Amino acid sequence: xxxxxxxxxxxxxxxxxxxxxxxxxxxxxxxxxxxxxxxxxxxxxxxxxxxxxxxxxxxxxxxxxxxxxxxxxxxxxxxxxxxxxxxxxxxxxxxxxxxxxxxxxxxxxxxxxxxxxxxxxxxxxxxxxxxxxxxxxxxxxxxxxxxxxxxxxxxxxxxxxxxxxxxxxxxxxxxxxxxxxxxxxxxxxxxxxxxxxxxxxxxxxxxxxxxxxxxxxxxxxxxxxxxxxxxxxxxxxxxxxxxxxxxxxxxxxxxxxxxxxxxxxxxxxxxxxxxxxxxxxxxxxxxxxxxxxxxxxxxxxxxxxxxxxxxxxxxxxxxxxxxxx
Amino acid sequence: xxxxxxxxxxxxxxxxxxxxxxxxxxxxxxxxxxxxxxxxxxxxxxxxxxxxxxxxxxxxxxxxxxxxxxxxxxxxxxxxxxxxxxxxxxxxxxxxxxxxxxxxxxxxxxxx
Numbered sequence: 001x002x003x004x005x006x007x008x009x010x011x012x013x014x015x016x017x018x019x020x021x022x023x024x025x026x027x028x029x030x031x032x033x034x035x036x037x038x039x040x041x042x043x044x045x046x047x048x049x050x051x052x053x054x055x056x057x058x059x060x061x062x063x064x065x066x067x068x069x070x071x072x073x074x075x076x077x078x079x080x081x082x083x084x085x086x087x088x089x090x091x092x093x094x095x096x097x098x099x100x101x102x103x104x105x106x107x108x109x110x111x112x113x114x115x116x117x118x119x120x121x122x123x124x125x126x127x128x129x130x131x132x133x134x135x136x137x138x139x140x141x142x143x144x145x146x147x148x149x150x151x152x153x154x155x156x157x158x159x160x161x162x163x164x165x166x167x168x169x170x171x172x173x174x175x176x177x178x179x180x181x182x183x184x185x186x187x188x189x190x191x192x193x194x195x196x197x198x199x200x201x202x203x204x205x206x207x208x209x210x211x212x213x214x215x216x217x218x219x220x221x222x223x224x225x226x227x228x229x230x231x232x233x234x235x236x237x238x239x240x241x242x243x244x245x246x247x248x249x250x251x252x253x254x255x256x257x258x259x260x261x262x263x264x265x266x267x268x269x270x271x272x273x274x275x276x277x278x279x280x281x282x283x284x285x286x287x288x289x290x291x292x293x294x295x296x297x298x299x300x301x302x303x304x305x306x307x308x309x310x311x312x313x314x315x316x317x318x319x320x321x322x323x324x325x
Numbered sequence: 326x327x328x329x330x331x332x333x334x335x336x337x338x339x340x341x342x343x344x345x346x347x348x349x350x351x352x353x354x355x356x357x358x359x360x361x362x363x364x365x366x367x368x369x370x371x372x373x374x375x376x377x378x379x380x381x382x383x384x385x386x387x388x389x390x391x392x393x394x395x396x397x398x399x400x401x402x403x404x405x406x407x408x409x410x411x412x413x414x415x416x417x418x419x420x421x422x423x424x425x426x427x428x429x430x431x432x433x434x435x436x437x
Contacts, residue, residue, distance in 0.1 A: 010334075014341070019342065020342055080351075084343070087347040088340070091342035095338045107326065114328065119339065235353045235354045236354070
């Protein structure tokens with residue numbers, strides 16, 4: 001029996017906090033942090049003019065693209081098709097936030113990690129479909145590169161999430177559940193090894209999935225003129241930027257909650273807990289940005305080789321240990 | 326809640342959010358969209374029969390990159406396995422069959 005106030009709470013959660021609005025704001029703040037940090041690491045200033053420390057710059061960029069810049073449309077382009085998929089990608093990310101305990105309305109079930117993975121996959125699929133719905137060689141090549149990248153990175157994400165939930169929700173009433181893995185983790189020494197290995201694999205796989213340097217091969221500014229995003233302008237580009245950074249923010253937040261224990265050593269009810277989560281989130285983002293600022297782009301087969309050698313192997317080892325533990 | 330209900334429930338929520346994002350996108354876009362520059366061009370030249378130009382060879386799409394990455398694996402598949410000779414095919418299929426039998430034996434008698 002589903003009550004009306006429960007449905008209402010679910011809709012509010014998925015639309016406002018920690019759903020759509022929260023993810024968009026977090027994503028744009030994440031963009032500011034990454035841009036500022038990369039700027040400072042490369043001896044540049046980074047965003048500066050809009051808001052204190054340029055904090056409102058990403059918001060200004062998106063608002064300008066939405067309301068001021070015109071959108072150029074041309075023959076052979078499937079405008080609505082790509083907008084539908086990007087909207088669904090955002091919807092999937094917002095819904096997947098309901099699996100975390102920071103949401104007022106939480107969904108949980110035994111083996112719900114499968115549903116979580118299915119929702120997590122949508123945003124990347126949406127991105128790969130952008131290229132295929134624009135009639136341009138650059139975007140199509142970008143899309144094919146992203147599809148290849150997903151083929152290698154997605155198993156890493158799936159395996160590391162399953163290995164971690166397998167360990168953390170052991171002996172729980174709801175096995176392989178995201179919520180019980182995050183809130184009531186059962187951790188021993190062997191479990192810790194699994195989590196460390198999974199975290200390493202997951203963190204690097206985020207970079208492949210979200211096309212962050214050195215894995216920005218589908219975008220490849222200097223080679224493919226922006227690849228996937230080459231033909232986008234105006235509101236469509238704004239939507240793509242929002243989706244891209246929401247995905248980065250979402251994946252980093254999930255890594256913080258699942259692998260780093262969220263507010264640990266405090267608990268979720270604690271007032272200072274959110275501060276601990278924020279610090280851990282920024283540390284994860286710092287590591288990703290440091291790698292991004294330090295290396296150049298690699299070729300697609302080099303990326304695939306790195307993923308298979310270092311991430312897939314590590315995550316498979318984590319899964320084997322998790323199943324033995 | 327069981328997994329099936331959860332899948333239906335979350336997919337409904339996903340569609341709801343997607344619909345809201347899509348509608349707001351369409352409302353915003355209506356004011357800002359333009360048809361200027363609607364002719365596609367490549368290297369500064371307009372393309373009349375643009376569909377002849379825009380398509381990237383199928384070898385570049387997905388399988389192209391995959392076969393480039395898994396080149397050795399691909400060569401083995403093409404040159405040794407998929408030779409077109411019926412005997413080779415029979416050997417391959419028998420191998421798959423026996424592998425499947427062995428795996429099912431292990432699953433049933435050792436694991437189960």
